[in-house]
Amino acid sequence: MILLANSLVTPGVGTIFWSALIFILFLLILSKFGWKPILSAINARDEMIKGSLESAAKAREDMLKLQSDNEAILRKAREERETILKEAREVRDKLISEAKGKATEEAEKLIEKARNGIESEKLKALAEIHEQVATLSVDIASKLLGERLKTTGEQAKLIDNYLKEIDFKKN
Amino acid sequence: MKTRILFGFFLFLLLAGSTISSFGQEVQEKTESEGKFDASTFILDHIADSHEWHILTRKNGEEVALYLPVILYSKEKGFDIFSSKKISGGNVYKGYKLEEEGDLKGKIVKINQEGIIDKENLPIDFSMTKAVIGLLAAAIIGLFLFLSLSRSYRKSGISHPRGLQSFLEPLILFVRDDIAIPNIGIHKYEKYMPYLLSAFFFILINNLMGLIPFPPPFGANVTGNIAVTFVMATCTFLITQLSGNKTYWRHIFAAPGVPLWLLPIMIPVEIIGLFSKPFALMIRLFANITAGHIIVLSLICLIFIFNSLSVAPVSIFFVIFMDFLELLVALLQAYIFTLLSSLFIGMAIPDSH
Numbered sequence: 001m002i003l004l005a006n007s008l009v010t011p012g013v014g015t016i017f018w019s020a021l022i023f024i025l026f027l028l029i030l031s032k033f034g035w036k037p038i039l040s041a042i043n044a045r046d047e048m049i050k051g052s053l054e055s056a057a058k059a060r061e062d063m064l065k066l067q068s069d070n071e072a073i074l075r076k077a078r079e080e081r082e083t084i085l086k087e088a089r090e091v092r093d094k095l096i097s098e099a100k101g102k103a104t105e106e107a108e109k110l111i112e113k114a115r116n117g118i119e120s121e122k123l124k125a126l127a128e129i130h131e132q133v134a135t136l137s138v139d140i141a142s143k144l145l146g147e148r149l150k151t152t153g154e155q156a157k158l159i160d161n162y163l164k165e166i167d168f169k170k171n
Numbered sequence: 172m173k174t175r176i177l178f179g180f181f182l183f184l185l186l187a188g189s190t191i192s193s194f195g196q197e198v199q200e201k202t203e204s205e206g207k208f209d210a211s212t213f214i215l216d217h218i219a220d221s222h223e224w225h226i227l228t229r230k231n232g233e234e235v236a237l238y239l240p241v242i243l244y245s246k247e248k249g250f251d252i253f254s255s256k257k258i259s260g261g262n263v264y265k266g267y268k269l270e271e272e273g274d275l276k277g278k279i280v281k282i283n284q285e286g287i288i289d290k291e292n293l294p295i296d297f298s299m300t301k302a303v304i305g306l307l308a309a310a311i312i313g314l315f316l317f318l319s320l321s322r323s324y325r326k327s328g329i330s331h332p333r334g335l336q337s338f339l340e341p342l343i344l345f346v347r348d349d350i351a352i353p354n355i356g357i358h359k360y361e362k363y364m365p366y367l368l369s370a371f372f373f374i375l376i377n378n379l380m381g382l383i384p385f386p387p388p389f390g391a392n393v394t395g396n397i398a399v400t401f402v403m404a405t406c407t408f409l410i411t412q413l414s415g416n417k418t419y420w421r422h423i424f425a426a427p428g429v430p431l432w433l434l435p436i437m438i439p440v441e442i443i444g445l446f447s448k449p450f451a452l453m454i455r456l457f458a459n460i461t462a463g464h465i466i467v468l469s470l471i472c473l474i475f476i477f478n479s480l481s482v483a484p485v486s487i488f489f490v491i492f493m494d495f496l497e498l499l500v501a502l503l504q505a506y507i508f509t510l511l512s513s514l515f516i517g518m519a520i521p522d523s524h
Binding site for chain 1: 215218219220242295296297298299300302303306307310313314317318320321324325328329330340343344347361364365366368369373396397398399401402403405406457461
């Protein structure tokens with residue numbers, strides 16, 4: 001039995017030859033026609049799955065980015081609207097106040113002008129009155145002179161009184 | 172799914188049953204003719220290689236067997252090819268005889284004119300023995316399986332695995348992702364994938380075929396034949412040494428950090444290590460598969476040793492149990508062989524540091 005066991009663990013030359021031949025043929029044929037296409041197909045599929053996953057992740061990212069972009073744009077637009085409105089309000093207020101100021105100024109100017117005009121007219125009128133009074137006085141005086149030139153003292157006194165009165169009034 | 176499992180289970184039972192019945196019938200014949208049942212001879216006969224593929228022995232003692240071609244080479248006569256039927260039953264043909272006793276049992280010997288065995292000049296035996304036929308059948312099955320797989324990949328292009336693909340692709344991916352890449356490295360593994368895959372599936376198919384007991388070419392103890400495991404281990408050895416890079420050889424002949432006076436001890440140790448690794452591969456596969464076969468056969472022999480039918484249920488139960496275990500071992504040994512091969516290859520091509 002021990003001897004038999006020996007034959008069991010002694011490799012036979014013929015069996016070695018055949019198994020080497022069979023295994024090497026198996027290896028060569030399969031590496032050329034079997035494993036290469038199989039592995040490349042599996043690799044291609046792996047790559048595709050990887051690529052698809054990556055592009056899906058990228059798409060998701062892009063979408064999120066787009067969403068946040070949209071939000072940012074919206075927010076910005078809202079802010080802009082606020083600022084524009086604010087500005088408009090400011091402009092309006094400014095315009096109103098400016099207009100108000102200008103109007104008052106203008107009115108004051110007009111009033112001033114009117115007052116000036118009135119003043120000058122008044123002066124003119126007064127001057128005219130003065131003149132007329134003077135001419136009238138001269139007329140009156142000449143008339144008086146004509147009638148009562150004889151009573152000189154009294155007339156002259158009268159004229160002086162009148163004139164004094166007029167001057168006083170004038171001032 | 173359930174029906175499939177049940178179907179598989181019954182197929183398995185059938186196989187186990189046929190193991191017992193086919194061996195049993197033969198044992199009965201032998202026992203009747205020889206009077207006493209010798210379990211160890213019976214078992215060793217079954218795990219050893221042989222020139223004929225025994226199927227059954229008829230009641231009248233007639234043997235039904237596949238007679239395999241015998242191819243012999245001797246210096247004087249050159250090549251001789253004939254069927255092993257010519258030398259069955261102790262016949263002498265062309266001066267050759269199949270020795271049935273003694274330390275040359277199972278070997279073909281030359282007989283000289285005086286009728287004496289010429290022990291000095293044994294012919295070199297290139298016969299297509301049982302193991303060779305089993306091997307050939309496994310290779311053909313493997314080729315058929317994987318060539319049709321590769322065709323289906325070429326046809327279907329990039330799509331989800333289906334049919335044969337869905338069954339074999341996980342195994343291929345297992346070899347790639349769990350054996351080759353972790354041990355060899357992601358950048359270098361591709362070169363070795365064909366060898367690793369071939370070795371894995373070659374061993375696996377042979378292991379599984381060895382578990383199926385009946386119709387030839389099933390049931391030969393192929394991966395339990397040391398010549399076969401020797402060839403496989405030699406392939407790993409050659410690939411490892413041929414792909415070994417500078418760093419690897421420097422570690423063997425001038426291990427960095429080892430003082431000079433230690434080198435005369437270290438170098439022989441390293442060189443022994445070179446050979447002991449594939450040697451362990453060879454012995455591991457051979458011993459595991461042979462042991463499994465021996466256990467199954469021993470359990471069957473129990474029935475005939477006790478010579479009682481009541482032992483049969485126990486035997487059958489244990490044989491079924493062992494067959495399941497062997498199914499695991501078949502996968503495991505293919506895995507371990509491939510794993511260690513890729514480990515050795517990975518050790519031979521370290522990144523220079």
